[in-house]
Amino acid sequence: MDQAPPPAVEAEGVVKRFGPTVALDGVQLTVQPGESHALVGRNGAGKSTLVSVLTGLHKADAGTVRFGGEPAPAFGDTTAWQSKVACVYQKSMVVPDLTVAENLFLGRLDDESRWISWGRLRRRAEQLLAEYGVQVDPNTRARDLAVEQRQFVEIARALSFGARLIILDEPTAQLDARGIGRLFDKLRELQSQGVAFLFISHHLQEVYDLCTAVTVYRDARHVLTAPVADLTKTELVTAMTGEKGSGPAAWHAGGDRAAVGDASVEPVLRTEGLSLEGQFEPLDLQVRPGEVLGLAGSAASGNTALGEALAGMRKASGGTVSVHGRTVPSGSVPHALDAGIGYIPEDRHDQGLVLGRSVAENATLTVTDQLGPWGTVLPSRTREFARSMIESLDIKTQGPEQPVAGLSGGNQQKVVVARALARKPSVLVAVRPTAGVDVKSKDSLLGVVRRVADEGNAAVVVSDELDDLRVCDRVLALFHGRVVATFGSGWTDGELVAAMEGVGERE
Missing domain, CATH: 3.40.50.300 (P-loop containing nucleotide triphosphate hydrolases)
Structure with missing residues (x-):
């Protein structure tokens, strides 16, 4: 009798602290080969921290991670981590001005020569894309691709390193319905080849459309893992929030x-x-x-x-x-x-926030003319104005001086709203x-x-x-x-x- 293959990834008892903050409190996760497994939870539940642990960006303080039954690579061994797992983020990581072929083999343009053979590079790209059924011209500049095509290129690049687990972090955020359909079709095709996907999304309908299993985190802890078909949407929301639906x-x-x-x-x-x-x-x-x-x-x-x-x-x-x-x-x-007219833009990172600045500075960008006499901006008045917005919108922050980059996605969006409402x-x-x-x-x-x-x-x-x-x-x-x-x-x-x-x- 054939023995079942080991999980694509198995995390047990993972703990991660940042100073006094416990970001992961003994969490667990198991994703099987060929499975699309959803990871859901409110902003701040620990999802992003787990991704950083699973991709080798952060070292867990406790617990174990195994890929295909083998221990995770040593922390800092980038090449070894790339052979196990990759993450396709909401914000594309391809280089816009490079071609598809150049993006696919960036950092390893030609392994056999001091000089780059562009013809050989294109042929390698064509073979790789054909292997995974990605219909993209390798000579096309990445900036000219549709959003889901850029995601296909990132997935193909990850698979070329040998990774069999792909983490998708809010992959549909910039896609319309047709783009989502094309993406999901490609994911199902790759699942049939044994590729596993960890799907992170706030769009619960997509969890039901794509995934067979779901894991819920809340307040840095594991709440449940279950077949998607066994949970109603109300039950899933209740697990995420800890509150009964109404x-x-x-x-x-x-x-x-x-x-x-x-x-x-x-x-x-x-x-x-x-x-x-x-x-x-x-x-x-x-x-x-x-x-x-x-x-x-x-x-x-x-x-x-x-x-x-x-x-x-x-x-x-x-x-x-x-x-x-x-x-x-x-x-x-x-x-x-x-x-x-107040405005909340579509992309909070590119259009809504100055990530290197504080909550107070971001919340008051549209009212700087009201924060001091003769065109000056008084820090005390800026902090006072920001505190009123923080209280009004229930922004979870350490205070007006906290860098906005340190907030969860939901609280960053509240800062964008605060700026829009300031006038x-x-x-x-x-x-x-x-x-x-x-x-x-x-x-x-x-x-x-x-x-x-x-x-x-x-x-x-x-x-x-x-x-x-x-x-x-x-x-x-x-x-x-x-x-x-x-x-x-x-x-x-x-x-x-x-x-x-x-x-x-x-x-």
Whole structure:
């Protein structure tokens, strides 16, 4: 009788401390060959720390890690770790200006000669890509690839070192529905070849779509490991939060807010013929006091470009934007801020935060003119302002002076929100506001959006995440730059997804 192969990775009793902070408290994890195994938990649960231990970036203080039944390589032996495991992060690690072939063999361009044979390099790349069924031209610059293609290249590179365990850290954060489908198809194909995946995501539906097993961490401890099919979503959320599930959250839109659609009320935000060539067609919008408007659509729908145009990040090719009847000059962030438009960008790392600066400095970037006389910025006033935002948004931090890079993803996002709210905006434009945050942080952030509207202002949520859109009183579905459907708050998942994918139209 054939003996079952050893686990792709097996971690037992892993402990990791950073000073007085216990980041991992005796956790465990087992991933079998050919398995997609989900690791979920709130921000700060210990997931990222475990990844750093499993990839050799940090040395565990206690416990054991084994790959394929063998002890993990010695700490610091990079080559040996690369032969066991690799991590594909949310932010791509490929070098944009290099070709696919150059990225695949970076650091080992030609093992047999002092000189690089570019023809041989391309042939090696073609063979490697063909071996794993990755349909990408090795001569293409990485910057010209679609997001999931860059991920395929990173996975192929990892497999070429001999790794049979690939960690995927929020791999779908920048993908639309079609890109996610292509990624999952490729993962299933590689699973059939015995490759194991550890899948880390805050999108629980994806756990059910892809994975057969799930492990939950909470507060640096292991809570459970179970077959995905044996857990309902409510049970999974309860395991992650430690709290029993309840009915709809307070921020969900509902019939009691129908009055916001009263046409006799002057809109807070209005667009007339607003357009951006190649992104979205002329569009008339009206968002009234107390209303949250959703702009739903995939990455190619134009909804993100529309949100950026509203916030002054892009210059429109036609039409106007006005707040309380006042026209806002297009393509100017300072003018948008002065008009009362607050903005939560899609990518908190590239657009939302200065990671080398403190929580206080980041939270007050839009109000530096209010932090001291004659253009000066007083540190005491900066700290005082930041403390009020920390308390208002329940930001988990050691204090205003803590570097923002040291916060969990959910708390970093709250700092971005604090900056957007600092000038008390009349209009809040939020692009995928809960990307990469846990369930509790998601509730908190969407609660803030609801609160902004309930105070008599307007909010616009730009997203393809259904949970983000549940806060909206009205949702416009965009497809290839035009509105194809309009929904009240009573939409179903199926009909909204169908509209975002261009299946049927409803006005």
